[in-house]
Amino acid sequence: MKKLINSPEQVVPDALRGMAAAHPDLRVDHENRVVLRASGAVEGKVGLVSGGGSGHEPMHGGFVGHGMLDAACAGEVFTSPTPDQMQAATLAVSGGAGVLHIVKNYTGDVMNFEMAAELAAAEGDVEVRSVVVDDDVAVQDSLYTAGRRGVGATVLLEKIVGAAAEERRDLAACEELAKKVNGNARSMGMALTSCVVPAAGVPTFELGDDEFELGIGIHGEPGRERRRLGPLREVAEQLVEPVLQDLPAADGAPVVAFVNSMGGTPLIELYGLYAEVAAICEKAGVSIARSLVGPYITSLEMAGASVTLLRADDDLLSLWDAPVSTPGLRWGM
Amino acid sequence: MKKLINSPEQVVPDALRGMAAAHPDLRVDHENRVVLRASGAVEGKVGLVSGGGSGHEPMHGGFVGHGMLDAACAGEVFTSPTPDQMQAATLAVSGGAGVLHIVKNYTGDVMNFEMAAELAAAEGDVEVRSVVVDDDVAVQDSLYTAGRRGVGATVLLEKIVGAAAEERRDLAACEELAKKVNGNARSMGMALTSCVVPAAGVPTFELGDDEFELGIGIHGEPGRERRRLGPLREVAEQLVEPVLQDLPAADGAPVVAFVNSMGGTPLIELYGLYAEVAAICEKAGVSIARSLVGPYITSLEMAGASVTLLRADDDLLSLWDAPVSTPGLRWGM
Missing domain, CATH: 3.40.50.10440 (Dihydroxyacetone kinase; domain 1)
Known part of the structure; x- marks a missing residue:
């Protein structure tokens, strides 16, 4: 370690x-x-x-x-x-x-x-x-x-x-x-690698060279299943489809789209994922009103990502836009 | 890969x-x-x-x-x-x-x-x-x-x-x-792991299980030497000492301290490093006026970190504090 x-x-x-x-x-x-x-x-x-x-x-x-x-x-x-x-x-x-x-x-x-x-x-x-x-x-x-x-x-x-x-x-x-x-929010995550909890000193789980864990938890606990890793657009579908299926319908209300790194996945890959998520949402007729892309809820150095969609009415969007000043999220002030 | x-x-x-x-x-x-x-x-x-x-x-x-x-x-x-x-x-x-x-x-x-x-x-x-x-x-x-x-x-x-x-x-x-x-700025970086350039598909370099590369470049190019990895406070000294030695003296002018993740090093470790950097600066009589902690100049998913110190007069500090609104850095507006 x-x-x-x-x-x-x-x-x-x-x-x-x-x-x-x-x-x-x-x-x-x-x-x-x-x-x-x-x-x-x-x-x-x-x-x-x-x-x-x-x-x-x-x-x-x-x-x-x-x-x-x-x-x-x-x-x-x-x-x-x-x-x-x-x-x-x-x-x-x-x-x-x-x-x-x-x-x-x-x-x-x-x-x-x-x-x-x-x-x-x-x-x-x-x-x-x-x-x-x-x-x-x-x-x-x-x-x-x-x-x-x-x-x-x-x-x-x-x-x-x-x-x-x-x-x-x-x-x-x-x-x-x-x-x-x-x-009004639904999420789904995936992992390419495990993280190592310092006190344990060894990876929480092992994944094959061509596998990913779909539905991973933020402590490395098992998700739905292991799948063969395909191109990003397939991974994006496997994340977004279950989220969209479960997301409350709301007569055209837009969403806040949050694409999160589990820690080890770099921003260049995360923006690629965001592009696929945006394309899938557009195809599904779901309009994205706001977005957040980056490592905000992580699992140490785990490589992987999660997608969260939040159905948002005007009140939620206006609260989202309000000033915030924290080390992790800062705007408007 | x-x-x-x-x-x-x-x-x-x-x-x-x-x-x-x-x-x-x-x-x-x-x-x-x-x-x-x-x-x-x-x-x-x-x-x-x-x-x-x-x-x-x-x-x-x-x-x-x-x-x-x-x-x-x-x-x-x-x-x-x-x-x-x-x-x-x-x-x-x-x-x-x-x-x-x-x-x-x-x-x-x-x-x-x-x-x-x-x-x-x-x-x-x-x-x-x-x-x-x-x-x-x-x-x-x-x-x-x-x-x-x-x-x-x-x-x-x-x-x-x-x-x-x-x-x-x-x-x-x-x-x-x-x-x-x-x-007025000096930096030093280190890596625990290589990154993998997508077009190459294999790690740029290999490091032993107990080694780190001191003075790594942001493309994974070699630094000064490979060293045995010790506790964080030793790593921090190996990063900060050469920076302090080379930093222009400036009659007590404070510094902006920037502790950067190369990508794969999580924030929890980066804040630990910041604590050591702050302690070393204090011991050396260098006062930190502003700080920045996070992944801002990365090398894909490379695990590692760098330390930058910038001697800053009032003009530099006031420009640092000025409003900024970019995806990567945002405050004051």
Whole structure:
């Protein structure tokens, strides 16, 4: 295993030290491994907290800042953060308008966030609601999940609900909006290679020289099946068709198209994939209103990509366009 | 070779199709493989043109937009664009105030940009100046280069000179500023793995399971030497020390610190490296005024990283902070 690390134990704390040093707009609570806005809790604003295992950067710590999250809890690589971390984050961002937990649907995350919500309500008198993201159409249940996994829609949801919270929409409205985004988004991923979890030191799985894993999870957990790798346009069809089949029809409403690298796939290939995705959508009569292309929800250095489509009405698009200033996503300010 | 491509010949045109589809602010001249601003040449503004082999994305096409480049020419992967492409770009962005060519120091790029400048001057009556970027302290000459190679400083230079051109500084001032940035920036890179050029289909080089290449070039060309891979803090020292030794002293002037992924190194490792770089700079009494952490000048999927330090006075910092809106770098607007 060749990695730019001091030791497997130091990977997460070292990365958090780096984030703190590189981004003066952020504050890192190193003891609890929570990334926060340096400016502190915003009075009267719903606080948005997410988090999960590390190894998916820039998600979630890189999405803390104006227009997106208030806090992100960093677990060990591919391991859920603890309820204590989530409770600390929840109390730290509470500005009196309640806190929304944005939880990807993995058993550990869901359980721990539930416990944290109870603790925060009991101890800090903070009203907590939560949304569970489960946009992955690849598999119904998985190694880490009852029900669908939460993947790319998480990024879009954190951006859109972040903008709504910034507008001072209330907790119920933010919760409802989050559920609407999740309900209208579908994703599918694939991998060309495994990643290596630092503490394991060996690849999570092996793939043949001509194979790819269709429907891969963001922890390298199995997807639908292994297929022979063909040209990009075939791969794109295998990603987009199941997404389109499952996407709620909505009388010509356009989509936000998000083409994501799992980490190791370079931008030159990702733009090629985007071109194929756009062509397939056009053929299917689905118009793309906005797009996002890059590594935003990754699996360490795994080579592969995922496609997320979100049906978006005018409200979602206007929230998407709103200013955002985080290390991972920044525009309009 | 497993890649998300249709064929090696289609990699560059497919990526350009994707960029055009994803970014309505850009216009792609597919015949000449030039990425341009959709808004066209800006009257009275110095036009900034760069370009080079593809495979380094987001550089250069991803840096076209307000506050940065006016055009970027895309060559085949790791292959210089032709003088015809550069001439087309130069004529397309000419707004009457002259055009500055930003050229990384590789023999093909330098020669072709020189030829393009002559052609544009003769045919289009456009005054062209050029700056050659050569910030890499690793080797004096290389496989592709007489003199030092141009690497990370190119990104910083395109941002800073882009802001100056936006302020309507004239051609001579932009040229002088570009030379100042280049003269005050130094870089050093390393690789854990090779990349695979699509047309070759095999890794450019092989490294042992415990080795890294110190001073790697962005085309996988050899650096200083192969070393045994130790902990991250040792790697960071091996990158930063030669940079600091070569960096012009400047009476306490701070630096812009740029920690770049070669493509395959994930953000979680890159932030760990940034933490070490910041600690080494602090120990050396070099204060970091601004930072940039991410994959900005890459070598396809190569795992590895580079460190660039730029001595920056108030003028450079204020130009760095100016609004920029490109697919690869975006803030303040």
